[in-house]
Structure formats: structure tokens, C-alpha cells
Amino acid sequence: MMLKYRGAALIRAGFIGVSVAILVTLVGLAPQTLWSWATQVRYQAVFPEAGGLVAGNDVVVSGIKVGTVSSVALLRGDALVTFTVDGSVHLGSQTTAHIKTGTVLGARIVTLVPAGAGTQKPSDPIPVSRTSSPYVLTDVIGDLTANASGLDTATLNQSLETLSDTVDSMAPQLGPTLAGLTRLCQSMNSRNDTLRDLLHSASDLAGVLSERREQVNALILNGADLITVLAQRRQAIAELLANTSSVSRQLSALVHDNEAKLAPTLTKLNSVTEVLQKNSDNIAKALPGLAKYEITMGEAVSSGFYYQAYTANVVPAAFLQPFFDYAFGFRRGTDAGQPPDNAGPRAEFPFPYNGIPPQPQEGPR
Missing domain, CATH: 2.40.30 (Elongation Factor Tu (Ef-tu); domain 3)
Structure with missing residues (x-):
């Protein structure tokens, strides 16, 4: 075992041991400091x-x-x-x-x-x-001292006296003003709920406008485009009026130069206008009669699937009666159509109201 830690291995093991001991000591004594150094x-x-x-x-x-x-x-x-x-x-x-x-x-x-x-x-x-x-603080106090030492006390006193005199002269008007402010405050205090509802409604309105800000922005942009177009149209109208005024002046000069030639033409034009106006009046007078005629004709036509019409004075009835008498066996005279003369006359032309006599086999009407 001792042979293992001899020579260079012993030095390395000693260095590692000392380092570990120092590290353990530091961690144990100041862990917060080490953590702060690391983080x-x-x-x-x-x-x-x-x-x-x-x-x-x-x-x-x-x-x-x-x-x-x-x-x-x-x-x-x-x-x-x-x-x-x-x-x-x-x-x-x-x-x-x-x-x-x-x-x-x-x-x-x-x-x-x-x-x-x-x-x-x-x-x-x-x-x-x-x-x-x-x-x-010391610098601020020093600045204050320097600024205060530079003040003109006489002017300051005069200003304060002027302010005092002004307040004294305003006292009669200042009292009613303060009383009015007091009443205003009391009125606002009594209407606290109303003001709260008003502010709540204003908040809701602001929320709606915020939700629809894109539409509002589009509306504003479209309004700007509309104003631009209107400005262009106004410029075009101004140019049109200027051109119209120029044409009017030129026409006035033309009429003045050709007044002698245009006078007969204008006279004839006035005559034609009078004739047209007269015909217009006649047509206006005829329209009510035409309306009555159309109403009567409509009633006659709508009474059934047939209608009777008579145009007066087209052909005199006296000229057509003989033709009807001989063509259809219609005969006129005393006791015409009575037995034994069953043939005729059936009617006269134009047909009178209920002018067709009954036949013997039909019986009395």
C-alpha cells in the first residue's frame, strides 16, 4: 500500500487532498459567496x-x-x-x-x-x-441658499402687498364664487350614481371603439379618399363654370354681332312656340274628356264577353234601314210583325232599347 503513494503519485495525491480540503472548507464557511460567484x-x-x-x-x-x-x-x-x-x-x-x-x-x-x-x-x-x-441634500441646500440670497426682498414685499390688496378687493366677488363652487360640488356629489353610469357608458363606448378600431380606421381612410375626390370634383366644377362663363361671353358677343339677322328667326321661333303652347293647352283640356271616355268604354267592355258600340254620324241610319229590311226580311208598316206576318220586322237600326217585338210563340214579355 505504501509503495502505491511513493514518488510522483504521492505529490499528486497530496495536491488533490489539499485542494479537496480547501474546497470543503470554503463550501462549509461561505456557501452563499461561492454560489453568487458561480451564478x-x-x-x-x-x-x-x-x-x-x-x-x-x-x-x-x-x-x-x-x-x-x-x-x-x-x-x-x-x-x-x-x-x-x-x-x-x-x-x-x-x-x-x-x-x-x-x-x-x-x-x-x-x-x-x-x-x-x-x-x-x-x-x-x-x-x-x-x-x-x-x-x-447638502448641494440642494447650498443652491437654495444661493438663490435665496439673490432675491430682491423689497420687490418681494411689494409683490406680496399687491397680492394682498388684490385679494381684499376681490373678496366681495370671491365669496359668491366659492359659494357657487360649493353648490357645484354638492350637485356633483348628489349625482354620483349618474356620473358613475356615465363613466361606465363611456368605458363601454371606448371598448366598442377599441374592438372596431379597424372599421373606424377604414372609415377615416375612406373619408379622406372621399374628401380627395370631392376636392377634385370641386376643381373640375370650377373649371366647368369658368369655361361656361367664357362660352356665355362668346355667345353674347355672337348674338350682339348677328342681332339683325337673328331677330326674324327669333320672331318666327316665338310664333311656333305660341302655336305649340296653344296645342298643349288644347291637349290638356281634352285629357279629362278622354279619361271619362276611357272609363265609360272600360265599363262597357267589362260587362261581359261582348260589347256594343255605336259611332254616330258615320253612315246615316235612314240610308241603311231599307237594306236591312230587304236583306234580312225586316219590313216596316202598320201591324208589321203581327200574325200572320210572323217574319218581321225584328228591329230597327239603330236598335232601340227593347225594340225587338216578341213572337207569338214566345208569349208576352
Whole structure:
């Protein structure tokens, strides 16, 4: 067994044993420190001034401690702050850093605000454009003292006196104004439910508009297109009116130049217009009579599958009666159609109402 750990093997075994012992000691004494060394990422940020920040201050994201400040150094007139952050915290490419007051006693902390779609590289410090430093109370008091010492107290007193006089002169009007504001507040308080319903309805309206924003956008775009088309049409109408005015002036000049030649033509045209107007009046007067005739004719035709029509004064009835008498055996005279003369006359032309005498075999009507 002793031969196994002699020479180079003994040195190697001793080195391994010492390393394991040191590692076990470190793990037992400071496990959190070893874990932070293994998991934390080191970042840097450039601030206009340190503002009382020192190594060991906390690094916070959304109110939760995620790391500590390692060191604060001077870099070309600015403060270069080095800090570590847990590896599980994602910092975007536009992350900002701010030095703020963390406790009542004035302890400083570094607040990180993750932003950006990419990832903040540990090798790239956060620039001054994305960092901010707090006010130092002593500096603020010093600035206040310097500004206050430069005030003109006489002018300030005069301004305060003017303000007091103005308030005194406004007192009679200020009282009713405040009373009116009080009544307005009371009215609004009494209508709290109505205002709540109004705000709820406004919220619903905003929701509907949000759901239909695409239609609203399309409507607005279509309205813009419509306005463009209307503007083009307006320009076209303006050009048409200008051209019409020019044509009117040219026609006026033409008529003035040819007035002697156009006068007889216009006179004849007026005569023709008068004749047409007279015929139009006659037609207008004839239309009511035509309507009555059409109504009467419609009633006559619609009474059955036949109708009777008589056109007066086409052929005198006296000329046709002899032809009907001899052609159809119609005869006229005293006792015509009585027995033994059964043939005739059946009727006269034009046929009178109930003018067909009954036959002996038909009996009385």
C-alpha cells in the first residue's frame, strides 16, 4: 500500500487532498459567496455623479434585491459603478439605471429598469444617457441658499402687498364664487350614481371603439379618399363654370354681332312656340274628356264577353234601314210583325232599347 503513494503519485495525491480540503472548507464557511460567484453576472454603468453610492449597496429590480455594488470608480469626470446581478434576471438592451435613496437614513441603492428587446451585454457599460443620479441634500441646500440670497426682498414685499390688496378687493366677488363652487360640488356629489353610469357608458363606448378600431380606421381612410375626390370634383366644377362663363361671353358677343339677322328667326321661333303652347293647352283640356271616355268604354267592355258600340254620324241610319229590311226580311208598316206576318220586322237600326217585338210563340214579355 505504501509503495502505491511513493514518488510522483504521492505529490499528486497530496495536491488533490489539499485542494479537496480547501474546497470543503470554503463550501462549509461561505456557501452563499461561492454560489453568487458561480451564478451572478457583472455589469457596469456610468453615472454623472456617484451621489453617495458606495460598494456594498444593494441593486434592486422592481423593489427586489438582485445584486450588490462591487466598486465605484472615476472615469473621465463620471462615476463608473460596477455591480453584480443574479444570472436569472434578464436585462434588455435599453435597460436604465438610477441611483436612489433606499432607507430613511439615506442609504443609496441602484435601481434597474429592464427595457428593450435585446440583451444588455456585460462588456458594454450602461451609458450616461440611460442613467440618473439623485440630488444631494447638502448641494440642494447650498443652491437654495444661493438663490435665496439673490432675491430682491423689497420687490418681494411689494409683490406680496399687491397680492394682498388684490385679494381684499376681490373678496366681495370671491365669496359668491366659492359659494357657487360649493353648490357645484354638492350637485356633483348628489349625482354620483349618474356620473358613475356615465363613466361606465363611456368605458363601454371606448371598448366598442377599441374592438372596431379597424372599421373606424377604414372609415377615416375612406373619408379622406372621399374628401380627395370631392376636392377634385370641386376643381373640375370650377373649371366647368369658368369655361361656361367664357362660352356665355362668346355667345353674347355672337348674338350682339348677328342681332339683325337673328331677330326674324327669333320672331318666327316665338310664333311656333305660341302655336305649340296653344296645342298643349288644347291637349290638356281634352285629357279629362278622354279619361271619362276611357272609363265609360272600360265599363262597357267589362260587362261581359261582348260589347256594343255605336259611332254616330258615320253612315246615316235612314240610308241603311231599307237594306236591312230587304236583306234580312225586316219590313216596316202598320201591324208589321203581327200574325200572320210572323217574319218581321225584328228591329230597327239603330236598335232601340227593347225594340225587338216578341213572337207569338214566345208569349208576352
